[in-house]
Amino acid sequence: MADLSTEIQQQVLAARDAKQTLNIVGGGSKSFMGREAVGERLDISGHRGIVNYQPVELVLTARAGTPLTEIxxxxxxxxxxxxxEPPRFSGVATLGGTLACNQSGPGRP
Structure with a gap:
């Protein structure tokens, strides 16, 4: 996973240095929402997995490309x-996409 993390980091830094926009995509389940995304595609779907989970402490850390179904x-x-209760537009919805779109569903309040 370190290689993928490094690759993503290098792509972000290169885009920053070139003043180029990035279109960050995980599962792509929310691509129909809002404006059409522009920029070089940065696929983070492989940057997935639960990094740390402490059930007793109610703490879970996961990478952005981790599907909600896995969590x-x-x-x-x-x-x-x-x-x-984030809405599911497909089975490939990711944690990163859910947070990026600020979707929490009716259970949040």
Missing amino acids: EAALAENNQMLAF
């Missing part, structure tokens, strides 16, 4: 759930 499955093993 919810890990939580369900410990009778836990997300504290919000």
Whole structure:
């Protein structure tokens, strides 16, 4: 995973230096929302996985490309759930995309 992290970091730094925009894409399940995305595609779908999960502490750390289904499955093993209900436009919705679009669903309040 370190190689992919380094690759993503290098692509971001190169875009910054070239003053070039990036179109960051994970699952692409929300691409229909808002304006059409522009910029060089930066695919983070491979940058996925739960990095740390402490069920007793109610703390989970995951990479941006991690599908919500993967996170919810890990939580369900410990009778836990997300504290919000992000909408699923497809089975490939990722944690990063959910946060980037600020979608939390009706359970957030």
